[in-house]
Amino acid sequence: xxxxxxxxxxxxxxxxxxxxxxxxxxxxxxxxxxxxxxxxxxxxxxxxxxxxxxxxxxxxxxxxxxxxxxxxxxxxxxxxxxxxxxxxxxxxxxxxxxxxxxxxxxxxxxxxxxxxxxxxxxxxxxxxxxxxxxxxxxxxxxxxxxxxxxxxxxxxxxxxxxxxxxxxxxxxxxxxxxxxxxxxxxxxxxxxxxxxxxxxxxx
Amino acid sequence: xxxxxxxxxxxxxxxxxxxxxxxxxxxxxxxxxxxxxxxxxxxxxxxxxxxxxxxxxxxxxxxxxxxxxxxxxxxxxxxxxxxxxxxxxxxxxxxxxxxxxxxxxxxxxxxxxxxxxxxxxxxxxxxxxxxxxxxxxxxxxxxxxxxxxxxxxxxxxxxxxxxxxxxxxxxxxxxxxxxxxxxxxxxxxxxxxxxxxxxxxxx
Numbered sequence: 001x002x003x004x005x006x007x008x009x010x011x012x013x014x015x016x017x018x019x020x021x022x023x024x025x026x027x028x029x030x031x032x033x034x035x036x037x038x039x040x041x042x043x044x045x046x047x048x049x050x051x052x053x054x055x056x057x058x059x060x061x062x063x064x065x066x067x068x069x070x071x072x073x074x075x076x077x078x079x080x081x082x083x084x085x086x087x088x089x090x091x092x093x094x095x096x097x098x099x100x101x102x103x104x105x106x107x108x109x110x111x112x113x114x115x116x117x118x119x120x121x122x123x124x125x126x127x128x129x130x131x132x133x134x135x136x137x138x139x140x141x142x143x144x145x146x147x148x149x150x151x152x153x154x155x156x157x158x159x160x161x162x163x164x165x166x167x168x169x170x171x172x173x174x175x176x177x178x179x180x181x182x183x184x185x186x187x188x189x190x191x192x193x194x195x196x197x198x199x200x201x202x203x
Numbered sequence: 204x205x206x207x208x209x210x211x212x213x214x215x216x217x218x219x220x221x222x223x224x225x226x227x228x229x230x231x232x233x234x235x236x237x238x239x240x241x242x243x244x245x246x247x248x249x250x251x252x253x254x255x256x257x258x259x260x261x262x263x264x265x266x267x268x269x270x271x272x273x274x275x276x277x278x279x280x281x282x283x284x285x286x287x288x289x290x291x292x293x294x295x296x297x298x299x300x301x302x303x304x305x306x307x308x309x310x311x312x313x314x315x316x317x318x319x320x321x322x323x324x325x326x327x328x329x330x331x332x333x334x335x336x337x338x339x340x341x342x343x344x345x346x347x348x349x350x351x352x353x354x355x356x357x358x359x360x361x362x363x364x365x366x367x368x369x370x371x372x373x374x375x376x377x378x379x380x381x382x383x384x385x386x387x388x389x390x391x392x393x394x395x396x397x398x399x400x401x402x403x404x405x406x
Binding site for chain 2: 075
């Protein structure tokens, strides 16, 4: 009798497709990948975009240092290898959120072009939107909201992006935001306008 | 003038709260953590539950071997250390989905009690629902949908749970499903009934 028990185990598979999740949400899933120097404003713009999309009833989420570095990636440091693994994992998690039909926003320095391009390759056509929050080192260092540049200049932090570690600017970003000259609300509005124009906000 | 540019960078923070995401979705976020031997039916029950919830307009997602082992955890093997790291990462990703207001279902053997309990500790009160899909080794081996038990018995796979690696049964699972004697649809219905009864499906 053993073979007769629960014989529907293997051939009964109701998987909900990405298309069905998109239809339920009323918009597409996508990854809004913010990149830029520390202090460029990427986390603030990212959260503002998320807030605007949420107000429009979009299903969204934000991945940033607060919920990644203390959780999933708490066993990673800041060596080049660990930075690469950090971005790889964030890319894979972003992909899962996009598959779930969510518009997920990520806000990490992500200084290496190759690492960002690998995330782009993970995702489907149009699902990866690279947003370069461009601010000069001078601007970022003048803002220095967490006092990190000061510490890096004093040699208390090693391998700090822009000081003694490289930042590789995007060459083909979908959006470049001018954070030297514009405020948060204007920059966030540019992102939402892009999503509207490209049809992301309808299913 | 540098200090005057985009001075709203640091004090302007619109974070969407978990409560706001739950209100938009119309139900709570939670982790349905399925555990059990290979062949117990956990992936099939998990996907059936996900399908039933989706039909009820719940915002859901499934994490399983298909989208985790080939992606986020592709750099992990099956040693005890790697199994622990595998479950840790899945736990952290599940937590992110729950924070996003999603009902996320996971379907992994997750044989070690300590690893599962650590995931429970990551999550808030009531957010972690451990579901033990209980089937005897005899039942699972008779089903052997992927021919893995046969390979393990032949010594072609080492460290196979139930054969030459331990499975530690849950001691305080929220649900124990009798997969020796019931079919997939009945088991899935038990899970949905639990969620209804406990109020997960309303915001």
